[in-house]
Each structure stands twice: as C-alpha cells, then as structure tokens.
Amino acid sequence: MNTCRIETPRTCAEASALLQALPDARVLAGGTDVVVRLKDQLIWPPLVEISRLAELHGMTEVDGWLRLGALSTWTEIERAALTARHADVLVEAAREVGSPQIRNRGTLGGNVANASPAGDSLPALIVLDAELELRGTQSTRRVAVAQFCCAPGKTVLAHDELIVAIWVPVRAGWRGAFVRLGQRAALAISKVSVAVRVLRADGIVQDSRITLGAVAPTVLRVPEAEAVLRGQRLSAAVMQAAAEVVCAAARPITDIRSNEPYRRAMCGELLQRALARLAEPTNPSDPSDPSDPSDKIT
Amino acid sequence: MMIRFTLNGTAVALETPGSKRVLDLLRDECGLTGTKEGCGKGECGACTILLDGRVANACLLLACQADGHEIVTIEGLEHAGQLAPIQQAFVDEGAVQCGFCIPGMVLAAHALLAGQPQPTDDEIKRGLAGNLCRCTGYRKIIAAVRRTAQAGNA
Numbered sequence: 001m002n003t004c005r006i007e008t009p010r011t012c013a014e015a016s017a018l019l020q021a022l023p024d025a026r027v028l029a030g031g032t033d034v035v036v037r038l039k040d041q042l043i044w045p046p047l048v049e050i051s052r053l054a055e056l057h058g059m060t061e062v063d064g065w066l067r068l069g070a071l072s073t074w075t076e077i078e079r080a081a082l083t084a085r086h087a088d089v090l091v092e093a094a095r096e097v098g099s100p101q102i103r104n105r106g107t108l109g110g111n112v113a114n115a116s117p118a119g120d121s122l123p124a125l126i127v128l129d130a131e132l133e134l135r136g137t138q139s140t141r142r143v144a145v146a147q148f149c150c151a152p153g154k155t156v157l158a159h160d161e162l163i164v165a166i167w168v169p170v171r172a173g174w175r176g177a178f179v180r181l182g183q184r185a186a187l188a189i190s191k192v193s194v195a196v197r198v199l200r201a202d203g204i205v206q207d208s209r210i211t212l213g214a215v216a217p218t219v220l221r222v223p224e225a226e227a228v229l230r231g232q233r234l235s236a237a238v239m240q241a242a243a244e245v246v247c248a249a250a251r252p253i254t255d256i257r258s259n260e261p262y263r264r265a266m267c268g269e270l271l272q273r274a275l276a277r278l279a280e281p282t283n284p285s286d287p288s289d290p291s292d293p294s295d296k297i298t
Numbered sequence: 299m300m301i302r303f304t305l306n307g308t309a310v311a312l313e314t315p316g317s318k319r320v321l322d323l324l325r326d327e328c329g330l331t332g333t334k335e336g337c338g339k340g341e342c343g344a345c346t347i348l349l350d351g352r353v354a355n356a357c358l359l360l361a362c363q364a365d366g367h368e369i370v371t372i373e374g375l376e377h378a379g380q381l382a383p384i385q386q387a388f389v390d391e392g393a394v395q396c397g398f399c400i401p402g403m404v405l406a407a408h409a410l411l412a413g414q415p416q417p418t419d420d421e422i423k424r425g426l427a428g429n430l431c432r433c434t435g436y437r438k439i440i441a442a443v444r445r446t447a448q449a450g451n452a
Contacts, residue, residue, distance in 0.1 A: 002317060003315040003317055003318075004317045006299065006315075006316035006317055006360070006362045008316075008362060008365075028360070028363075030358075031358045031359060031360065031363065032340055032355075032358055035319075035340075035357075035358045035359075035360065036339045036340060036358065039338060039339060044317060047316075047317065047360075047362075049316075049360070049362050049363060051363060075352070098340075098428070099340075099343065099427050099428025099429075100352075100353050100406065100409070100410075100424075100425060100427065100428050101340065101343060101346060101353045101354055101355045101406075101428040102340055102355070102428065104349070104352040104353060104354055105349075105354050105355070105358065105359070185427065186427035186428065187340075187341050187427070187428065
C-alpha cells in the first residue's frame with residue numbers, strides 16, 4: 001500500500017495555495033478516475049482532497065444560469081429538479097455513467113477535468129453551451145467547456161486552478177438527447193456518444209447543437225450537420241441527411257474498445273436515434289417530474 | 299492522520315494513513331472481512347459498502363474521505379443475530395454459489411429497496427448493475443430482491 005501526503009483544505013484559496021506550493025500534487029474529488037489510475041503507480045503524488053470546499057457543492061439558479069457545483073455527483077444530477085428542467089441532455093448522460101456506486105461518488109467537475117475523449121459529460125455540456133468557473137490563487141475566470149480540452153487528458157486548467165462550478169445557460173424551448181454505445185450498458189467506457197439539442201418553433205428547427213464523443217481527440221461539434229437541420233422539420237430524410245454529415249465529420253480511431261469504420265457508422269446511427277426521440281411529441285408530464293426515488297437510507 | 303467515522307452504528311477513531319483505501323482499513327484494521335476485493339478498480343462491486351446510506355466502492359475510497367461520514371458494511375445489516383430481510387431472501391432463494399460477490403450484492407439490493415420499495419425488474423437490474431456475479435448468474439439474485447419487495451419489509 002502507498003502512503004502519500006494528503007491535504008484536506010477548507011477553502012478554495014487554501015486549496016489553490018496548496019496546489020501552487022506542491023507542483024506534483026493531484027486534486028482528488030470522487031476518486032473514481034484518480035484512484036483507479038494511482039492504483040498501478042508505485043509512488044503516489046501528494047493529494048489535495050477537495051470534498052470540504054463548500055463552494056464546490058450544490059445547485060442553484062442565478063440570473064438566467066444554472067450553477068452546478070463542481071462536486072455535484074452523477075446521482076445528484078440525475079435526480080435534481082433543476083437539472084431536469086434546464087439540462088435534460090446532461091441528465092441523460094448522467095444516467096449512462098458507470099454504475100450506482102460510481103454515480104454516487106463520481107463528480108461532474110472531475111469528469112470534465114479528466115478530459116477523456118470518451119468522457120460522457122463533455123458532449124452534453126457542449127450542446128448546452130456550458131461554461132466553467134475556474135479559480136486559482138490570483139483570479140477567477142470563465143471558460144467555455146468547448147474551449148477547455150486541448151487533447152486527451154490535456155486542458156487549459158492551470159496547476160493552481162480548480163473547477164469551482166459548471167454554468168449552464170437557461171434557455172426556453174430547447175430539448176436535448178444523449179445516446180451512447182458501450183460494450184455493455186453499465187461500467188463501459190463509451191465507444192461512441194452523441195449529444196444533440198434542438199430549438200423548434202411549430203416543428204421547424206430554429207437552432208441546434210450536435211456533438212460527437214469518443215471519435216476524435218476531443219469532443220467534436222458538427223456545425224455542418226446543424227446547418228442541415230436548420231429551417232427543416234425532423235423528417236426521416238432530414239435526419240438521414242444529418243447522419244451522413246456526422247459520419248463524414250467524425251475522425252475515429254481503431255483501439256481496444258472499437259474500430260474506425262464501426263465508430264464512424266455509429267455516429268450517424270446514434271444521431272438518428274437521438275433525433276427520432278426529439279421528433280416525438282413532447283410529453284406534457286415531462287420534464288421535471290419530482291417523483292424521483294432516492295436510494296438514500298435515513 | 300486521525301480518521302473519525304461511524305462504522306455499523308458505532309463511532310470509531312483510527313490513526314491511519316489518509317491514503318489507505320477504506321477497503322484495507324475495514325479488512326486489516328477493523329477486522330471486517332465481509333467487504334471483498336475483486337477488481338480493485340470500481341468495476342465488480344465486491345467491495346460495495348454504504349457511505350452515508352448510498353452504495354460506494356470501498357476500493358476507490360481513501361481513508362481521508364471517510365472522515366466524518368457513516369459507513370455500513372455487510373456485517374452491519376443483521377441485528378442481534380437476525381438477518382435483514384434481503385439477506386434472508388438470498389438464503390431462501392438460494393441466490394448464492396461461491397458467495398464472493400454476495401456482500402456487495404446484498405448491500406446494493408438493500409440500498410435499492412430503501413429508495414424504491416417496489417422496483418420493476420428493469421429497476422432491479424439497473425440497481426445491481428455495479429455488482430458482478432461470475433458463477434450463479436442473476437436470476438435468483440433478482441428473485442431474492444423481488445421476494446423482499448413483495449414481502450414489503452425491506
């Protein structure tokens with residue numbers, strides 16, 4: 001077993017100062033990625049455990065934005081009325097992550113910071129036009145999620161910075177869907193994922209966002225496919241045309257989880273499945289059904 | 299570092315490295331070997347515990363993260379020699395072969411029923427999706443959960 005230095009700061013300022021003082025330190029949140037990776041390392045870096053930072057917890061609606069604390073867990077995102085109302089596509093992604101055990105511990109901020117090409121939060125957050133609140137020792141800044149990841153595992157986050165919150169703009173009338181494929185439903189890293197969000201008036205698409213996960217070094221937004229939808233009804237022909245465009249835009253590789261031609265073909269298939277769900281009439285009992293059961297034992 | 303937490307209803311304080319896995323803390327320092335190590339990376343669920351009432355993988359949880367929290371292990375489910383209803387249902391259905399996955403499976407089922415007392419079969423499968431069994435299959439396990447739900451005394 002490894003022993004390493006553990007710091008448990010109480011404030012963001014304290015956490016940032018620790019990170020600045022410890023150049024090889026790693027931030028530990030839920031641990032569902034970090035501890036898995038540390039398991040095979042002989043020497044562990046110092047860990048800055050951030051669960052005690054109050055500012056990183058909780059969800060609120062502020063001035064037209066939904067603020068999700070970076071330590072919001074997948075389970076919390078899956079069940080909250082606020083995310084059901086304003087971030088439908090993120091709720092669908094949350095339901096697909098890992099297992100109940102992983103969803104109870106894994107955090108939204110951690111999934112973003114991990115910057116995996118297959119991270120399930122990223123395609124969903126980008127179609128939501130979400131932004132990140134990053135705080136370091138000197139300043140706080142906002143960065144669009146779409147600008148955050150530069151390469152697999154690489155982000156624009158400075159070493160002394162923490163993701164404090166994820167901000168999602170509140171927009172009326174948009175509906176989204178997230179669809180993914182893995183080796184099995186639970187506990188499988190995505191082979192391909194598609195997130196889509198559409199704004200329609202009288203059935204005509206006014207605006208949309210389409211992203212692909214796990215088929216490029218970072219999440220790919222496909223404006224050419226969004227252009228295909230604009231001004232159209234979500235007919236079978238339009239969905240088919242958009243699907244062909246995303247297949248052409250994808251830049252997948254062959255690796256242990258899947259292969260290039262399959263991933264490319266599935267981009268189109270998953271987009272059609274997502275759009276077909278959105279083409280169905282809106283369920284009036286949707287979207288913020290508060291009858292979410294809780295598995296919390298009191 | 300000093301770690302204080304509630305373990306199966308009892309307050310405990312242990313001096314231990316903060317980077318020790320809770321799995322090792324429970325097995326080696328608390329003598330509770332019901333919590334098993336399978337894959338050691340959060341995929342098999344053999345190390346499932348309840349952390350503040352919710353299922354978690356003890357192999358991914360470090361001691362520093364247990365400080366101030368409440369942990370229930372498989373040893374904490376029975377009371378005064380009386381099995382919890384879900385444990386009895388596993389016995390009655392014969393839902394056990396080698397038994398290695400069963401502590402985690404039982405805790406996951408227990409947590410599921412606490413939140414959803416009448417789950418559908420799909421909800422049972424989703425609730426147990428983080429727990430792998432490699433010998434007997436899942437039919438009898440699902441039947442045990444269903445039986446407990448039908449008896450209404452989860």
